[in-house]
Amino acid sequence: MDSARLRQLGLEVRGEGGRLEATFVLDRPLDNPVSPIKVDRVDFRVEGERLVPIAPPEVRGLRPIALGAVKDAEALEAEVTEAFNEHLFHVQRRSAELRALGLNPQVDPVSLVLSTQVSESGLALTLVADRQGHFRVASATREGQALPVPPTHTFELSEFRERGALVGYLAALFEESTGAGAAARGQAVGEGLVRFSEVVQAFGEGAVVPPRSGLELLVQLEVEGRPYRFAAARVAGRTFRGLLAGAQGKVWAERFELDDFPGVVPLVAGLLKVSPEAVKLVGAGAPQE
Structure with a gap:
């Protein structure tokens, strides 16, 4: 992946060759529903044409973002927000299913x-x-x-x-x-x-x-x-x-x-x-x- 392309999307790039990482600063921070901490920066590992969220804990493991699907920083932020909200939806839905089975759902306040x-x-x-x-x-x-x-x-x-x-x-x-x-x-x-x-x-x-x-x-x-x-x-x-x-x-x-x-x-x-x-x-x- 060309570092220049990543910088055009508003990413701070570090590393070289096939071991690139990048940081994206959000204009609208993500709200952690069980903690007062807001997520205002997201670190990615660059894997080919994908950005894989790796930090902070609230976003680690979110679905990768295809670089071909974003044209600017605003579109990238929208993808990050959508992936985060999708995870919160799954947490709510699965928590309800666990309760229906008589099990106690637990959500880590840091990693969610x-x-x-x-x-x-x-x-x-x-x-x-x-x-x-x-x-x-x-x-x-x-x-x-x-x-x-x-x-x-x-x-x-x-x-x-x-x-x-x-x-x-x-x-x-x-x-x-x-x-x-x-x-x-x-x-x-x-x-x-x-x-x-x-x-x-x-x-x-x-x-x-x-x-x-x-x-x-x-x-x-x-x-x-x-x-x-x-x-x-x-x-x-x-x-x-x-x-x-x-x-x-x-x-x-x-x-x-x-x-x-x-x-x-x-x-x-x-x-x-x-x-x-x-x-x-x-x-x-x-x-x-």
């Missing part, structure tokens, strides 16, 4: 980053939203012991209508399928497990799940000696959000329509590039080889 805490059966998670409103797991512990966190896995919060569906979906990322710890947890909750074969036997195949009822499922598998867990949470109607996770974290996560779903074993076999015969269902009552 939205986060929340989720705890269930010894598993404690910290969820953090990015500037575009996508959530990720920032940290996880089980019984006080830190767990490895998938570095890039994000999810859409609005797909979960009930807290239990969200917790079940996230727990599949961290649940161990083998080992003494997993066996102990399985024994602790075994009496509360309900198999769908038992539901069908009790209520018959004609029973239905109402359109707005929550529904989540969990299937434990083993592929070539390695444990996996498949989890699905109903989004609405016949739409589900699915997740396949192994010992190293997420393998696959997508929405799917029930009518198009091939079945757990064919799905896992296709994703892992193995034969269906290599996929084994595990757990009490499941066929094993």
